[in-house]
Every structure is written in structure tokens, then in C-alpha cells.
Amino acid sequence: ASGDGGAALAAGPGRAQVFTTVVDTFLEKLVAAGSYQRFVSCYRCFYKLQPQLTKSIYDQFISQLQASIKEEIQEVKNEGNLEGLFSSLDKIVEEAKDQEEPAWRPSGIPEEDIRSTMVPYLLKHRSHLRRALREKEEENRKVAESVLMGRDRIAELQQLIQARQQAWQ
Amino acid sequence: MSVDPMAYETQFFGFTPQTCLLRIYIAFQDYLFETMLVVEAVMLKKLDGIPDCKISPSQIRKCTEKFLLFMKEHFDKLFAKMEEVLLQLVLNIPKNVLLPEDRVQQQYPCSKEEFQALQDEVQQLQQQYRAEVALEQALRVELEEQKIVKAELEKTLQCFDGLDNICREHGLGNFKECFAFLTQSAKKLQNVLKEVEEKSKKLKQHDQLT
DSSP states (O other): OOSOOSOOOSSSOOHHHHHHHHHHHHHHHHHHHTOHHHHHHHSHHHHHHOHHHHHHHHHHHHHHHHHHHHHHHHHHHHHTTHHHHHHHHHHHHHHTTTOOSOOOOOOSOHHHHHHHHHHHHHHHHHHHHHHHHHHHHHHHHHHHHHHHHHHHHHHHHHHHHHHHHHHTO | OOOOOOHHHHHHHSSOHHHHHHHHHHHHHHHHHHHHHHHHHHHHHHHHTSTTOOOOHHHHHHHHHHHHHHHHHHHHHHHHHHHHHIIIIISOOOTTOOOGGGHHHHHSOOOHHHHHHHHHHHHHHHHHHHHHHHHHHHHHHHHHHHHHHHHHHHHHHHHHHHHHHHHHHTTOTTHHHHHHHHHHHHHHHHHHHHHHHHHHHHHHHHHHHO
């Protein structure tokens, strides 16, 4: 029985469900193999002596084994946050269901793999620089114009002064 | 036989699936042995309390070993099947699946050459920008210098204009011509004075001699 009533996104049972089912099946079959008959046939001498106790010991053995196994599974699930990871993975797999091509996998060479990670930053940087450069060039064009005009004005003033000087000779 | 390292799965889960299953296997096995030992201990204790018991501890040990051997065989078989299913269906990432954290790999595939070109372009833009900043500096410095020079020149021009205005106010229309004439006259007078001085000197000398 699934403990989570949330939406089952996957077409089939989710990974958490499969995990639980598989472990339960394992336990079931193990217990079935270690049946009471088998137990008795191995401990025949004791059984002859203490049939009722044998049954009681067997029952305890089975229940203890089951409890330990279930506890271990729960611990593994908790430590690794498996429930969360399973449901995430189910979602990711579901979203990729239309992808037919094999997906990218790490090449094992960090320099190769890191390129794509850095590309978006480089692209952003490049567009930022392009804009800043354009603005700066525009600004400078205007300032250069002022400078040229200033030079003309200074030449003009110098000419006027020269003319006055000559008039006073 | 090559073992699939399941590196991508490890990236996602934070542990290697095989290691996880190995841990579980060992734990289960331990529990099986432990529980069997408890069974044995309980039986031995019971037998201890029975006087004239025909069953020896070593007999019980043989029973335990028999049962355990049987259990272990089934245990291994069942576990192997469980492991197979878990590795294929639960602890695996299908080949067509890309983890969200790796999405950039799909969005921005980039060869070594393309990446280098991009880096070079960025570097070039940075250099160009720095050049423009330097140019801006130089232009602004000149602009400041021009301001000072212009101010000086304009002041000089104002002086000249000022003089012209004074002349006009005082009705000296052609002050400049008068001034020029005066300057010339002053020079002529100076020359005449010099001639007179020399002539008088000569006369005095002549007088002294006679």
C-alpha cells in the first residue's frame, strides 16, 4: 500500500513503490523458504523434545528477522532521503519521456564538461561588454566633437586677437 | 565482464547503487546469523534446564548449521533477484534522461574551438573598452585645458574691445592713428634731440679750440 496519497505522476508505480514491493517480496519468499516444516526437519531432535517451544521459537525467529530487515530498509531510506530522491527521479524521468535520443553524460574530463556550464556566463558578459563599448564610443564621439569645436573656437579667438594687434601697430 | 560504474546515478543519489545494495546485503545477512544464534541460544538454555538431556550442544549446533546453510542459499538467490530489479528499475537513470543540473549541457553545447573563440572575443571587447576609457580621459583633459585657454584669450580680446570703447567714448575716432602718429613723432623728436646734442657738442669743441 502506498503511504503517499499524492499524485502518481509516472505511468506505472513510482520508484518508492517498486522499492517497497521488491523488498516485501524478498522477505515473503525468504520466510516461505524458511518454513516451519523446514525448521522442524532441521531441529528434529529438539522438536521431539519440545514441540510447542519449537513453534514458539520459530515464530519469534521469523518475526525478529522480519522486523530487523524492515528496520534496516527504513534506516537506509532515511539516511539517503530515498523517498524524496525516488519521487524527484520519477518526475524527471516523466518529463523526459518524449526524449528519444540518449542524453548527455559526463565525459569524465572536467575541462570538457565545464565548457557548457560557463557559456551562459560568457554570453552574458559579452553582451554586457558590447553594450558598454557601444555607449562609451557614442559618448566619446560627442566629447570629440566638443573638443574639435573648442579647437576651432580657440583658433578663431587667436585670429581676432592677431587682427587687433596689427591694428594697433 | 565490465562493471557499470553507474556514475550518473551516483551523481544523483549521492551514493553508488551497488554500494548501497552491498550494505543492505551485509546487514540482512548479519541479521539472519544473529537471529539464528538467538534461536540456538534459547534452545541450549532450555536443554540446560533439562536433567538427563540426550541432546548435546554440538547436535544443536549441527541443526543450526543445516538450517542456516539452507536459508543462506535461498537468501543469496532471492537477494540477487532483488538486486537486479532494484538496479534496473529503481536505482537507475534511463539513458534518455538528463538531470536538471546538467541542463546547460543540452542548451549550450560548445566545442573547444567555439569556446576559445568566445573567450577571445570577450577579451578583445575588454581591450577595446579599456581603450575607449583611455580616450575619454584624454578628451576630457583637453576639454579642461581648452576651457582655460579660451578664458585667457577671451580676456585679452575683451581688453582690446575695452580700449576701442574708451576711444569711442572720448571722441577720439582714430585714436589708433593718433597714437601711431604720436609714436612716430616721439621717435622723430628723439632723433632731432640727438642731432641737436651732437651739433652743440661739436660747437663747444670748436669754441674751445679757437
